[in-house]
Amino acid sequence: MAQSLISIQILPKTKNGEDIIPYVDEAIRVIHESGVKYEVHPLETTMEGELQELFSVITKMNERMIEIGSSNVISQVKILYQPTGITMDQLTEKYR
Numbered sequence: 001m002a003q004s005l006i007s008i009q010i011l012p013k014t015k016n017g018e019d020i021i022p023y024v025d026e027a028i029r030v031i032h033e034s035g036v037k038y039e040v041h042p043l044e045t046t047m048e049g050e051l052q053e054l055f056s057v058i059t060k061m062n063e064r065m066i067e068i069g070s071s072n073v074i075s076q077v078k079i080l081y082q083p084t085g086i087t088m089d090q091l092t093e094k095y096r
Contacts, residue, residue: 001085002037004051007078009044010061012070026068027061034060039088044076048088051081 012023028045031038034057037048047054058075065073080086 002048002050002087003081003083003085004054005046005048005080005086005088005091006051006054006058007041007044007046008058008061009076010065011074011076012065013072013074015069015071023065023068023070026064030061030064031057037088044078046088048086051079 010024010027012020012027014020014023028038028040031045031047034053036053036057039046047057058077062073062075
């Protein structure tokens with residue numbers, strides 16, 4: 001069972017005030033390609049997995065934003081670390 005949930009909102013600075021949605025789409029692609037379980041929500045994306053693995057995904061997301069033209073990136077992150085195990089479903093099942 002996963003030990004961590006991390007929600008991230010990534011805000012890349014774009015050239016000349018361009019729309020950030022293509023950048024956000026690319027960040028979500030990085031998450032998808034990592035193979036971790038995730039859910040996209042309107043204002044953030046939540047990932048489920050081992051803490052260090054999720055930190056690695058966040059690092060790759062930020063690096064990718066720079067590679068595709070962002071001069072800097074703000075990442076707003078929320079972390080739930082529970083060594084005994086936690087899943088997104090456990091926290092949300094009563095609402096589904």
